[in-house]
Amino acid sequence: MPPEVRIVEVGPRDGLQNEATLMPTADKIVLIDRLSATGLRSIEATSFVSPKWVPQLADAAEVYAGIDRQPGIAYPVLVPNETGYDRARSVGVEEIAVFTAASEAFNRRNINAGIEESLQRFAPVMARARADGVRVRGYVSTVLGCPYQGAVPVADVVRVARSLHDMGCYEVSLGDTIGVGTPAAARAMLRAVASEVPMPALAVHFHDTYGQALANLLACLEDGVSVIDAAVSGAGGCPYARGASGNVATEDVVYMLHGMGVRTGVDLDRLAATGNWLAGRLGRRTQSKVGEALAARG
Amino acid sequence: MPPEVRIVEVGPRDGLQNEATLMPTADKIVLIDRLSATGLRSIEATSFVSPKWVPQLADAAEVYAGIDRQPGIAYPVLVPNETGYDRARSVGVEEIAVFTAASEAFNRRNINAGIEESLQRFAPVMARARADGVRVRGYVSTVLGCPYQGAVPVADVVRVARSLHDMGCYEVSLGDTIGVGTPAAARAMLRAVASEVPMPALAVHFHDTYGQALANLLACLEDGVSVIDAAVSGAGGCPYARGASGNVATEDVVYMLHGMGVRTGVDLDRLAATGNWLAGRLGRRTQSKVGEALAARG
Numbered sequence: 337m338p339p340e341v342r343i344v345e346v347g348p349r350d351g352l353q354n355e356a357t358l359m360p361t362a363d364k365i366v367l368i369d370r371l372s373a374t375g376l377r378s379i380e381a382t383s384f385v386s387p388k389w390v391p392q393l394a395d396a397a398e399v400y401a402g403i404d405r406q407p408g409i410a411y412p413v414l415v416p417n418e419t420g421y422d423r424a425r426s427v428g429v430e431e432i433a434v435f436t437a438a439s440e441a442f443n444r445r446n447i448n449a450g451i452e453e454s455l456q457r458f459a460p461v462m463a464r465a466r467a468d469g470v471r472v473r474g475y476v477s478t479v480l481g482c483p484y485q486g487a488v489p490v491a492d493v494v495r496v497a498r499s500l501h502d503m504g505c506y507e508v509s510l511g512d513t514i515g516v517g518t519p520a521a522a523r524a525m526l527r528a529v530a531s532e533v534p535m536p537a538l539a540v541h542f543h544d545t546y547g548q549a550l551a552n553l554l555a556c557l558e559d560g561v562s563v564i565d566a567a568v569s570g571a572g573g574c575p576y577a578r579g580a581s582g583n584v585a586t587e588d589v590v591y592m593l594h595g596m597g598v599r600t601g602v603d604l605d606r607l608a609a610t611g612n613w614l615a616g617r618l619g620r621r622t623q624s625k626v627g628e629a630l631a632a633r634g
Numbered sequence: 635m636p637p638e639v640r641i642v643e644v645g646p647r648d649g650l651q652n653e654a655t656l657m658p659t660a661d662k663i664v665l666i667d668r669l670s671a672t673g674l675r676s677i678e679a680t681s682f683v684s685p686k687w688v689p690q691l692a693d694a695a696e697v698y699a700g701i702d703r704q705p706g707i708a709y710p711v712l713v714p715n716e717t718g719y720d721r722a723r724s725v726g727v728e729e730i731a732v733f734t735a736a737s738e739a740f741n742r743r744n745i746n747a748g749i750e751e752s753l754q755r756f757a758p759v760m761a762r763a764r765a766d767g768v769r770v771r772g773y774v775s776t777v778l779g780c781p782y783q784g785a786v787p788v789a790d791v792v793r794v795a796r797s798l799h800d801m802g803c804y805e806v807s808l809g810d811t812i813g814v815g816t817p818a819a820a821r822a823m824l825r826a827v828a829s830e831v832p833m834p835a836l837a838v839h840f841h842d843t844y845g846q847a848l849a850n851l852l853a854c855l856e857d858g859v860s861v862i863d864a865a866v867s868g869a870g871g872c873p874y875a876r877g878a879s880g881n882v883a884t885e886d887v888v889y890m891l892h893g894m895g896v897r898t899g900v901d902l903d904r905l906a907a908t909g910n911w912l913a914g915r916l917g918r919r920t921q922s923k924v925g926e927a928l929a930a931r932g
Contacts, residue, residue: 337818515927517893518889518890518892518893518894519852519890519893519894520635520893520894520895521893521894544923545923545927546886546889546923546924546927547848547883547886547889547890547922547923547924548848548886548889548890548893550845550846550848550849551848551849551851551852551890553849554817554849554852554853555852574927574930576931577927577930577931578930579926579929579930580923580926580927580930580931581923581926581927585845588844588845588846591816591844591845591846592816592817592845592846592849594816595815595816595817595818595819595846596816596817596818596819597818624845625842625843625844625845625878625879626844626845628877628878628879629813629843629844629872629875629878629879631877632872632875632876632877632878633874633875633878
């Protein structure tokens with residue numbers, strides 16, 4: 337078990353982009369500024385994917401320009417291509433995240449390209465980021481299952497993760513996009529990837545669609561992973577199962593880590609208050625059990 | 635990891651006794667009969683605690699007499715004292731469960747007796763059960779925390795669990811009544827108890843108030859526990875934090891176990907359909923993420 341874990345808060349991006357409710361720009365800025373005051377060191381702020389695909393985050397430039405960026409906190413943004421990179425850089429973005437799936441079928445269905453081609457499409461973005469001193473994080477999605485092809489070979493996950501690392505991503509986040517994985521599979525996948533990419537350069541990103549996220553995280557922590565993606569209040573849903581749960585709630589992750597004596601630097605009460613505030617703005621119950629329990633206890 | 639796990643379904647008892655909605659007797663009977671058709675081998679049917687304390691289960695005798703008991707399935711019922719034992723036996727109960735807390739403060743507040751005295755109160759019930767050939771299961775509550783005294787010494791948990799086993803309980807279920815525990819604490823508690831009571835005679839019973847139940851179960855499974863209490867649809871709440879979650883959902887436990895290749899004998903689709911039906915009868919959303927995801931996928 338690592339003594340310390342860095343949480344990458346993805347609520348403002350992966351959470352909000354999958355919420356039915358369109359959040360006003362001002363609220364997004366408040367959300368990120370509140371998160372900045374919790375002790376989190378990485379907050380994924382928004383996405384510069386075309387508004388045509390992600391209308392929820394069409395205000396990416398306004399949000400990024402509006403937040404009160406704090407020293408010592410990274411605010412990565414999702415960037416799909418050079419157009420997105422230009423938009424992001426025009427408002428001063430210093431860290432980006434690129435993404436691809438480990439599933440051939442998922443890539444073909446979403447971007448009409450196989451895995452190899454999807455990686456090649458990032459090459460110019462990676463080159464420009466390197467030249468500009470912009471840090472790049474990489475996401476691999478569908479690492480434990482795909483809504484189109486079902487099973488995803490571990491070898492494909494390893495290959496994609498290694499390619500992103502080789503291309504210059506300082507960290508590669510392994511995502512169970514549809515939340516179907518269970519602990520033994522999560523651990524086996526992580527071990528396989530860690531044989532090719534150093535463990536300190538790996539993060540895990542589990543959706544809680546089937547309630548397995550914390551158990552999967554525990555299995556991966558026992559294998560030494562020390563970076564965890566999570567979304568405050570469990571924001572977001574599953575585009576492949578409307579009504580199902582989305583990201584694991586940051587509050588629940590932090591509660592587990594602190595309970596095991598693992599440091600995160602995060603103030604759980606402030607985080608839970610922010611998550612409960614967010615749920616209120618989205619007009620629904622929080623998906624964080626910790627947020628729910630703390631609110632119930634008053 | 636054990637190759638096989640026995641699930642003790644506690645929804646009809648621990649779930650329903652903590653639901654705000656009073657379920658009609660006929661629905662309770664349907665619930666248990668549906669559960670009997672899922673492959674579960676232990677279904678806690680009801681409680682013969684005084685209706686003054688648990689009005690939700692005042693119809694215990696009618697429910698027990700009304701269900702279609704299947705060979706090979708145990709239908710234990712909660713029994714607090716000889717009066718409850720008499721009521722239970724009068725309708726043909728063949729297995730009972732007794733209960734006490736590992737917390738001095740909890741016992742004093744709830745039954746106005748310390749741990750030792752609470753154990754002694756069960757002695758006559760145990761003696762009669764032995765004479766009648768009635769199997770007895772024991773519950774230890776507040777094993778990872780108490781709403782009144784906070785921390786609960788592991789030594790107290792060990793002492794209570796051992797006493798119940800010594801008194802003749804064939805199985806002792808260790809319950810995190812308020813769901814505050816995290817995996818390292820759950821594992822340390824289980825290990826301590828298992829040094830005094832054989833692991834095959836132990837079960838774990840985790841509430842999901844803080845979202846930790848599946849992670850705690852995983853930690854305990856890795857230490858060899860092979861009996862897990864759970865409630866279909868995550869029925870029940872937390873009497874110490876109104877609005878918070880209750881029992882871990884059986885569907886989510888079974889999903890995790892099957893995903894890791896651990897046999898349960900349970901048909902997950904039938905179980906999830908039963909959980910979603912139950913949530914409908916209770917007029918609320920299911921607390922099972924698996925139930926939610928399967929319903930969303932249709």
